Amino acid sequence: MAGGKCLALIAHDQKKDDMAEFARRHKEALKNWRIVATGTTGGRVLEAVPELDVIRLKSGPLGGDQQIGALIATGEADALIFFVDPLTPMPHDVDVKALMRLAIVYDIPMALNEATADRLIADLHL
Numbered sequence: 736m737a738g739g740k741c742l743a744l745i746a747h748d749q750k751k752d753d754m755a756e757f758a759r760r761h762k763e764a765l766k767n768w769r770i771v772a773t774g775t776t777g778g779r780v781l782e783a784v785p786e787l788d789v790i791r792l793k794s795g796p797l798g799g800d801q802q803i804g805a806l807i808a809t810g811e812a813d814a815l816i817f818f819v820d821p822l823t824p825m826p827h828d829v830d831v832k833a834l835m836r837l838a839i840v841y842d843i844p845m846a847l848n849e850a851t852a853d854r855l856i857a858d859l860h861l
């Protein structure tokens with residue numbers, strides 16, 4: 736992937752409205768980043784803020800979480816914001832866990848809810 740800091744954005748279905756609102760709220764900061772996102776999340780973020788630089792990967796259940804995990808492992812994703820739905824069982828739960836595990840292994844900043852993501856954006860001086 737081309738140079739520049741890269742932020743990964745993901746939201747589960749019940750959190751996608753929150754992610755779209757988050758992207759609108761932090762639009763100016765997010766313009767400074769290359770963004771990678773799982774398929775549906777990326778579509779919602781682009782719908783909310785069309786001028787953002789968003790690469791859409793596969794949808795989460797079809798391998799998108801694993802693609803983002805691979806980008807973390809290769810040093811291409813620098814931070815992860817993942818709005819997780821803790822109340823719905825997911826067929827790809829193992830992929831979600833594997834992604835979080837890699838974010839921990841490679842010690843990148845990772846926000847799993849909105850309150851932390853707001854602080855992360857501020858702290859990263861986006």
Ligand SMILES: O=C(CO)COP(=O)(O)O
Binds near residue numbers: 746827
């Ligand atoms: O399922 C997801 C993350 O686990 C998100 O994938 P989508 O953004 O394609 O819905």
